[in-house]
Amino acid sequence: MTARRENARNETACRSFFAAAILAVMLVAPSTPAHAFEQGASSISLSLGAGQQLDRDYTVIAGRYGYYFVREFEGSVAFEAWRGNDPQIYKIIPELRYVYSRAFPIKPYLAIFVSRTLYQGLSDRNTYGGKLGAYFTINPNAHLGIGGVYERIENCNADVYRDCRQVYSEVSLHFTF
DSSP states (O other): OHHHHHHHHHHHHHHHHHHHHHHHHHHHSOSSOOOTTSTTOEEEEEEEEEEEETTEEEEEEEEEEEEEEETTEEEEEEEEEEESSSSOEEEEEEEEEEEOTTSSSEEEEEEEEEEEEEETTSOOEEEEEEEEEEEEEEETTEEEEEEEEEEEETTOOHHHHSOSEEEEEEEEEEEEO
């Protein structure tokens, strides 16, 4: 029964985090919208994917906030919750992303990242990797992202983690303002 209470608390914390992140984005959003992928534009992305760690399958839910510091280059930070199995896994991910925005309606992207992965009951780990995908234009400031992720666990013990690298897909909604 205690594990169920802890899971319920974690679910509530996850929902609270996403609500706070969306509220924070709304508070710092500029009064006039910037063009997508241009210097000074901000973005928020919500993602859903599938991943595998410790020989277990997970559903990966993520939220990401980014800022285009120059045209087509975005610095961002994301939070992921890996749900549907034990142990529970959470990640904090700073990322640098390049979006080739001159293509229409498909805009390819490439990203590199590092992350801090928090495992319930195991030692926390750093990971690093890359993403490759494309944004499909829904409207000038909304895009559907489809891509793949390659990630490697730093200082990995294959006896504990079984596989020190992961490849998984992600689907996201990306909004710029």
